[in-house]
Structure formats: structure tokens, C-alpha cells
Amino acid sequence: MARPEKVAQVEAVKTAFSESKSVVLVDFTGLNVESITDLRRQCREAGVDFKVVKNTLAKLGIDGSGAEGLTGQFEGPTAIVAHDTEHVGAKVIAKFAGEHEDKPAFKAGFVDGALLDLAQVTALSKLPSKEELLAQLLGVIQGPGNGLVACLQGPLRNLMSVLDQIKDQKS
Numbered sequence: 001m002a003r004p005e006k007v008a009q010v011e012a013v014k015t016a017f018s019e020s021k022s023v024v025l026v027d028f029t030g031l032n033v034e035s036i037t038d039l040r041r042q043c044r045e046a047g048v049d050f051k052v053v054k055n056t057l058a059k060l061g062i063d064g065s066g067a068e069g070l071t072g073q074f075e076g077p078t079a080i081v082a083h084d085t086e087h088v089g090a091k092v093i094a095k096f097a098g099e100h101e102d103k104p105a106f107k108a109g110f111v112d113g114a115l116l117d118l119a120q121v122t123a124l125s126k127l128p129s130k131e132e133l134l135a136q137l138l139g140v141i142q143g144p145g146n147g148l149v150a151c152l153q154g155p156l157r158n159l160m161s162v163l164d165q166i167k168d169q170k171s
Contacts (some may be wrong), residue, residue, distance in 0.1 A: 009053050013061025015120065016049060020082035022111040024089050025073050025120055028052075028104040037097050039104070048089045049082040067110040078107065086111050087127045096127035 017023055028036060032153065043050040053061070055074040062070060083089040090109065097103060109116035118126065128136070 006057055007099070008121035010061045011056045012051060013053055013067065014059050016051065016080055016159070017062055017067050017110065017135065018063040019084075020049070021084055022045045022082065022086045022089055022109065022124075024081045024093060024109045025107040026079050026080050026081055026093055026104040027077060029074075029077050030084075030103045031100070035100055035103075035118040040077050042096055042112045043081065043089075043092055046088060047083065048092050049080075052077075053080060066113050067115065069115045070108055070110060071115075073108045079104065087129070090121055091127075094122075110160050 031039070040050050055076075055078060058078065058080065059071050062068060062080050068159045081089040081093055092105070093104060093106065097105065100137075106118055106125070108118065109121040111124065
């Protein structure tokens with residue numbers, strides 16, 4: 001590979017670690033070309049950046065990014081999955097892995113300047129999205145109000161039922 005191409009790949013790794021909120025490293029061993037192409041398509045549709053870079057170039061790219069602790073994770077086939085939110089990249093990979101015999105596998109992650117191990121990345125992939133959390137919060141907020149309205153409507157509903165029964169008896 002020519003030197004300018006290597007420099008471009010190192011810069012791409014630096015950009016991924018500096019501009020993305022989350023970066024997840026995955027081992028894509030065991031996936032064929034068709035599966036990797038499908039994974040890349042799903043990542044592209046979700047706005048996730050999926051890069052496969054030589055490990056030595058990736059190690060050079062993370063120097064000075066605060067993610068130097070991930071250097072040991074760049075062994076074997078490793079892909080860099082980056083996104084502007086904390087969990088979208090991990091969710092896309094987890095969904096794909098669920099459909100393809102748990103491949104690719106998470107290695108580690110880097111979110112908002114913090115290194116994540118395998119268990120933390122897996123937990124991150126299971127978090128609901130911001131919209132889902134807001135919907136759950138709205139449901140919790142509306143619950144007591146709905147209960148109060150139903151409680152207040154009960155006696156009125158019973159009174160109407162009694163009046164209907166009296167009307168039916170008189171007619």
C-alpha cells in the first residue's frame with residue numbers, strides 16, 4: 001500500500017476516535033464476503049461508520065486520542081464501528097450478530113472518553129434509544145393522571161348505569 005493511502009487510513013482512524021461519541025471494536029472472524037457486505041449496508045443505512053483498517057495503522061491512529069488502552073485489542077481481524085451517538089453502532093452490530101450466529105463479536109469500546117470492556121459494550125448495545133426512553137417516561141408521567149381520571153369517572157358511570165336501569169324498569 002502506498003504511503004499516502006496509509007496516511008489517509010491513519011487520519012480516518014484519528015477522525016473516528018475524535019469526532020464520534022462512540023467507537024466499538026468488533027472481531028468479524030467467520031463472516032463471508034456476502035455477510036460483511038450486508039453488515040456494511042446496514043451500518044450505512046443507520047449512519048454508522050464501519051471501517052476495516054490494518055491493526056498497525058489503527059494503533060498509530062489512536063495515539064493521542066485518549067483510547068490508547070485499546071491498543072491491545074487490535075489483534076486479528078478488527079473493524080472500527082463509529083457513530084455520533086453512544087449506542088447506535090453497538091445496536092446495529094448486536095442486531096446483525098443476533099441474526100448471524102453471534103458474528104461479529106464485540107471486542108471493546110470507547111464512549112465519551114471512557115474505555116469499555118466487552119461486558120460494558122454488550123450492555124450498551126441493549127440500551128433503549130433516546131426516543132424509547134422519552135416514551136417510557138411519558139407513560140410513567142401519564143399513569144397517575146389516567147388512574148385519577150378513571151377513579152373519578154367510576155361513580156359517575158355507576159350513577160348513569162343506575163339511572164338507565166330505572167328508566168328501563170319504568171318503560
